[in-house]
Amino acid sequence: xxxxxxxxxxxxxxxxxxxxxxxxxxxxxxxxxxxxxxxxxxxxxxxxxxxxxxxxxxxxxxxxxxxxxxxxxxxxxxxxxxxxxxxxxxxxxxxxxxxxxxxxxxxxxxxxxxxxxxxxxxxxxxxxxxxxxxxxxxxxxxxxxxxxxxxxxxxxxxxxxxxxxxxxxxxxxxxxxxxxxxxxxxxxxxxxxxxxxxxxxxxxxxxxxxxxxxxxxxxxxxxxxxxxxxxxxxxxxxxxxxxxxxxxxxxxxxxxxxxxxxxxxxxxxxxxxxxxxxxxxxxxxxxxxxxxxxxxxxxxxxxxxxxxxxxxxxxxxxxxxxxxxxxxxxxxxxxxxxxxxxxxxxxxxxxxxxxxxxxxxxxx
Numbered sequence: 001x002x003x004x005x006x007x008x009x010x011x012x013x014x015x016x017x018x019x020x021x022x023x024x025x026x027x028x029x030x031x032x033x034x035x036x037x038x039x040x041x042x043x044x045x046x047x048x049x050x051x052x053x054x055x056x057x058x059x060x061x062x063x064x065x066x067x068x069x070x071x072x073x074x075x076x077x078x079x080x081x082x083x084x085x086x087x088x089x090x091x092x093x094x095x096x097x098x099x100x101x102x103x104x105x106x107x108x109x110x111x112x113x114x115x116x117x118x119x120x121x122x123x124x125x126x127x128x129x130x131x132x133x134x135x136x137x138x139x140x141x142x143x144x145x146x147x148x149x150x151x152x153x154x155x156x157x158x159x160x161x162x163x164x165x166x167x168x169x170x171x172x173x174x175x176x177x178x179x180x181x182x183x184x185x186x187x188x189x190x191x192x193x194x195x196x197x198x199x200x201x202x203x204x205x206x207x208x209x210x211x212x213x214x215x216x217x218x219x220x221x222x223x224x225x226x227x228x229x230x231x232x233x234x235x236x237x238x239x240x241x242x243x244x245x246x247x248x249x250x251x252x253x254x255x256x257x258x259x260x261x262x263x264x265x266x267x268x269x270x271x272x273x274x275x276x277x278x279x280x281x282x283x284x285x286x287x288x289x290x291x292x293x294x295x296x297x298x299x300x301x302x303x304x305x306x307x308x309x310x311x312x313x314x315x316x317x318x319x320x321x322x323x324x325x326x327x328x329x330x331x332x333x334x335x336x337x338x339x340x341x342x343x344x345x346x347x348x349x350x351x352x353x354x355x356x357x358x359x360x361x362x363x364x
Contacts, residue, residue: 067225076090081110086100091136094142095139097137109123114143123139132199132270133252134256134261154203155253157228161180162179165220166218166221167216167218179207180209187337188233189333201233204233204251216230275363278331279301283296297315311348317347317348
C-alpha cells in the first residue's frame with residue numbers, strides 16, 4: 001500500500017482500492033411499561049417530568065472515555081515547526097517528546113504547547129529517524145503538571161478494540177476522536193514531498209478513529225489509558241482525487257516507538273534499527289509497455305549484503321526470496337518483513353541472463 005505523507009499538516013496514505021458502503025440505522029421506541037402494569041396516573045395538580053433512561057453500559061463507557069481523556073491529554077502536546085503543526089507525546093519526566101520525523105522535518109528548534117500551558121515552550125531536536133518516521137525532541141524547560149504517557153504492549157492490540165486518537169488536528173489542540181482497531185500488521189509506504197517513496201512502515205495499526213492533518217505524532221490510546229500507537233497516516237482515495245477516505249488511518253505501534261525512542265534518549269541516535277537492508281541504491285525499471293519489471297542497481301554499498309553476494313551496478317533485481325520484485329517500493333516492503341542476518345536469495349538479470357545468488361541481509 002502506498003501512503004502519501006506531505007509533512008505535518010498534510011498527511012495521506014494511498015490505498016490500492018476502497019469499497020464504500022452505506023449503513024442505514026433504524027430507530028425504534030417503546031413505552032418501557034409492562035403489559036400487566038398500567039401507567040401511573042398523576043394526582044390532580046401534581047407535576048410530572050419525563051426523562052429518557054440511559055442504559056448503564058452507555059454511562060460506563062462514557063465514564064471510561066472521560067477518565068482516559070483526563071488522564072492522557074496532559075501528556076499530548078502540539079508542536080509547531082515553521083508554518084506546520086503536528087502533535088507529540090511526553091515520553092519521560094526529563095522533557096523528552098516523541099513524534100513523527102515528518103513533523104520535525106528539517107527543523108532543529110520548535111515551539112511546544114501543552115494542554116495546560118498558556119505560552120508555548122521552546123524545544124530542540126535530539127534526533128530524527130526518517131526510516132521509521134520517528135523523532136525525539138526535548139523541552140528546554142519542563143513545566144509543572146506535565147507527565148509522561150504510559151505506553152502499552154501493542155502486540156496485545158486486538159481488532160475491534162476501542163481506541164481514542166488525541167492530538168492537534170487542523171491546529172485544534174487537545175482534540176479527541178474515537179474509533180476501533182480495524183486491523184493490525186499493515187505495511188504502508190509513505191510518499192515523499194514532490195514524488196518518490198518515503199519510509200516503509202511495518203506492523204502498523206489501522207484504526208477507524210478520525211486522523212486529520214495535525215494529528216500525526218499524537219497518541220492512539222486504549223481504554224486503559226495506555227498509548228498503543230502514534231497516528232501517522234490518514235488514507236486517501238485515489239478514485240476521488242486523493243481526497244480523504246474517512247475511517248482509514250494508520251498508527252506506528254507502541255513497541256516500535258519505544259524501541260526507537262529509547263535508543264535516541266539513551267544514545268542520541270538509533271544504534272539498532274532491527275530493519276534488514278540489501279545495501280544498494282536502486283530505481284524502478286519499466287519495459288516497453290511501461291510496466292514495472294524490476295529494480296536496477298544504481299550503486300552497491302561496499303561491504304554490504306549485495307556487495308558480499310556479488311551484485312553490481314547495472315544488475316536488475318527481480319525477486320527476493322520467493323517474493324517477486326517489480327518496483328523499489330515492493331523491494332523495500334519485502335525487506336521490511338525481514339530481519340538483519342536473515343539468509344535468502346536474490347534473483348537478478350545481468351547482460352540478459354537471469355542469475356540467483358544467496359545473500360545474508362545486513363542492517364539498515
